[in-house]
Amino acid sequence: MDGRAAAISKPIVLITNDDGIDAPGLRFLVDVLVATDCYRVLVCAPASDQSGVSHSITWRHALSAKRVEIEGATAFAVSGTPADCASLGISGKLFDGVIPDLVISGINIGCNCGYHIIYSGTVAGAREAFLYGIPALAMSLNWMGGKSTVNDLKLAAEVCLPVINSVLTELKNKTYPEGSFLNIDVPTDVAHHKGFKITKQGKYMIRIGWEQTNINAPSMESYQTAHIDVDMTPGSEMNASVPVESHLLFKRVSSKIKIEEDEAEDTDHKALQEGYITITPLGALSHTEADAMPYFQDWLLHLADYSTSSL
The missing domain is CATH 3.40.1210.10 (Survival protein SurE-like phosphatase/nucleotidase)
Structure with a gap:
């Protein structure tokens, strides 16, 4: 060969x-x-x-x-x-x-x-x-x-x-x-x-919070999620946001203390x-807790009872 x-x-x-x-x-x-x-x-x-x-x-x-x-x-x-x-x-x-x-x-x-x-x-x-x-x-x-x-x-x-x-x-x-x-x-x-x-x-997770800042710079290298809005097609009508005189800046911060594990x-x-x-x-599927399914099956049976808000 x-x-x-x-x-x-x-x-x-x-x-x-x-x-x-x-x-x-x-x-x-x-x-x-x-x-x-x-x-x-x-x-x-x-x-x-x-x-x-x-x-x-x-x-x-x-x-x-x-x-x-x-x-x-x-x-x-x-x-x-x-x-x-x-x-x-x-x-x-x-x-x-x-x-x-x-x-x-x-x-x-x-x-x-x-x-x-x-x-x-x-x-x-x-x-x-x-x-x-x-x-x-x-x-x-x-x-x-x-x-x-x-x-x-x-x-x-x-x-x-x-x-x-x-x-x-x-x-x-x-x-x-x-x-x-x-x-x-x-x-x-x-x-x-x-x-x-x-x-x-x-279920380990370091909780990520927010702090106000005066510096307009990247806050963290991690957890900067990106999103796609599939409904925003060319020519679609949108309500534009109206700028105000000032805006607030916030940065992500990680907690070194509060950890769920x-x-x-x-x-x-x-x-x-x-x-x-x-x-x-x-795998690629998101699975709920096993005992949640019976609850939601029963909840669905009574959904019609909430057609008129009684809150």
């Missing part, structure tokens, strides 16, 4: 993220995969930081894709969100008909556990691939300011390599399940992790804090 044929036969891995194509987590992940010489590596990642945009997509204008030099990989920086990048990367339009075998989103600076999964652009990149039938992993490092270093991101890529190898082997053998994608969080002390642990999504032993954040590399299988 000549070199070109060997390259074509290698499994194809597409890398994206939400920290941007220049983020060290993405670059170390690419380096680790390229160094194995086992995979063909593609990169389609945001041109700028897209942290906290969740699963927002670009709808109203075209995206630009600019070729970027990353040794050992074919890479493009895209003027879109992580979900945009995953979607474009798996479409076959960007890489001349090539469809990846696996999509990996990360490695993110900061963990993505519990309710924070909802806000995460990193997880959204993997979820978007999963929605279109491409196996996917989201990877994050529980970065701690003042303690974590860039080298920890490199270590995180290295310790996650067995997971990537295993998933691609299972895919080759056609034994990998199709109903989930994986969210992987690496503990702060990467070098002394306690091993891998299968977990479930918990699920204390169950098998939840993602608890296991992560204990030093495990957590692997949380996720």
Whole structure:
């Protein structure tokens, strides 16, 4: 088999993220995969930081894709969100008909556990691939300011390599399940992790509040959600807002004290804090608590009683 044929036969891995194509987590992940010489590596990642945009997509204008030099990989920086990048990367339009075998989103600076999964652009990149039938992993490092270093991101890529190898082997053998994608969080002390642990999504969340400010500047890198108004078609009539003499500025602030957390032993954040590399299988459906359905079934039976307000 000549070199070109060997390259074509290698499994194809597409890398994206939400920290941007220049983020060290993405670059170390690419380096680790390229160094194995086992995979063909593609990169389609945001041109700028897209942290906290969740699963927002670009709808109203075209995206630009600019070729970027990353040794050992074919890479493009895209003027879109992580979900945009995953979607474009798996479409076959960007890489001349090539469809990846696996999509990996990360490695993110900061963990993505519990309710924070909802806000995460990193997880959204993997979820978007999963929605279109491409196996996917989201990877994050529980970065701690003042303690974590860039080298920890490199270590995180290295310790996650067995997971990537295993998933691609299972895919080759056609034994990998199709109903989930994986969210992987690496503990702060990467070098002394306690091993891998299968977990479930918990309810951990750092509450985000607001403070008034006089500075009109980006408030936080995380949790800047984007939205699409599908009803705003060209020529549609809207009531324009009326400017007033002054306006108020507010910035998002995170609480370091008020934290909601699920204390169950098998939840993602608890296991992560204990030093495990957590692997949380996720789906794309939002499930309510089991005991809520009977309540709402009964509530629906009496809905007609409220046709006239009696409040």
